Amino acid sequence: MADGVRYARQAMVTGVEGEVRLRAAHVLIVGAGGLGVPALQYLVGAGVGRITLIDPDVVEETNLHRQPIYGRHIGAPKAQAAAAEMAILNPSVVVESVVASLDPSNAGLVAGADVVLDCADSFAASYTLSDACLAAGVPLISASVLEMAGYVGGFCGGAPSLRAVFPDLPDSGATCATAGVLGPMVGLLGAAQAQMALAVLLGLDPSPMGQMLRFDGLRPSSFRFDTAPEATGHRFIARTDLRDTDLIVELRGEDEAPVPVAPAALRQPATVTPGPGQRTVFACRSGLRAWRAADALAARWSGDIVLLAAGESA
Missing domain, CATH: 3.40.250 (Oxidized Rhodanese; domain 1)
Known part of the structure; x- marks a missing residue:
């Protein structure tokens, strides 16, 4: 399929310069689960030039209600399975898979990215990413979802970090595995991460950096945190x-x-x-x-x- 046809409707919004920016972009996505799958699909569909996807997990049947691309890949590493599916969706996009957890030993991956998406179901990964992105000046689009509520925000890259908005961990260490989650909610917020990432790559105004969007069920709210002071922490x-x-x-x-x-x-x-x-x-x-x-x-x-x-x- 010729690019002129594939991106015809998108190019009406982005323009020629925007399409050039997207082809030249490199995005790091941390987590190939409920948030990472829709974010990855939309960024690959948009023709982002190169995507690095890191995730340590293998596909389980319990994933499929919110990660529907993995139906043929039970037991396979998610990062590799997702890369295989994306090669079919858009062969012109390079998806590099890394089967590993994100921690300080490999957080240097953020330095080579134009924007980073935090789709990990992990406190440690989120704060590690925020610290690395703040130091490198790289925009971070972070999201989190439990049950029927969640948020997505634009941090670092000139905006306050995740620590500035969340200086302390929550009282509960609940995760999707322990508290449950509805598939459409993670799909909604994962798609929002992709939209915010595209806005960063295209240089849209107003910028999504310093913007928080929250959903409690289908009740949305938003606020800006541009002036939030940085917080020190563990x-x-x-x-x-x-x-x-x-x-x-x-x-x-x-x-x-x-x-x-x-x-x-x-x-x-x-x-x-x-x-x-x-x-x-x-x-x-x-x-x-x-x-x-x-x-x-x-x-x-x-x-x-x-x-x-x-x-x-x-």
Whole structure:
């Protein structure tokens, strides 16, 4: 199919210069799930030149109600399955798949992107992406959905970061796997991420950066946060960043992680007493328990504290 035909309706809006911008663009999408699938489909459909897609998971049958492109790929890595489907949708777009979790060890991927989409169902990935995008000056379109509510916003790249709007983690560590979600809601917000990404790439005015859109069921609201002050907070590290001199506290129980994140890790967070100048590392599955433990220690100790989202097992 000739590009002139494929993009004819789109080009009526974007113009020739806009189409050139889209073909030259590189987008990083973190997460190939309920948000990432619709975002990916619309960006590939729009002819974005290159997309890097990173996700550690494999396709499960429980994904299909909100990730319908995977019907033929049960058991396959999502990133690879999505890339295969997108090659059929639009062969002119290069989709590079990375089967891995996003953490500080590979967050350097943001530096090569024109815009980053946070479609990960992970506190740790979202804050890690925000920190990396803020440092690199790269726009971040981040979204989150649970049950029938969620948000999408434009952070970094000249706008305040995710930490500026969400300086603290929520009280609950619920995820789609534990709280459930309706497919159309993630589809709606994933499509909104794609629209905001296109607005960034095309340089549309007003910019989506510094804009938050929220949905509570079908009740939308929005606000701008252009002047939100940056917040300091606990930083995440990768396993490869652990040091021999760290005081490492494993917050996962032995039933959850029979082997701790490091051989010298302690399992008694209440008795933690760091030595002078010693860095303390709190490790848990998602980062939520580690964040709370870090808050508790920071209230009585002013040293260096970092977090590690270690997943289900060591």
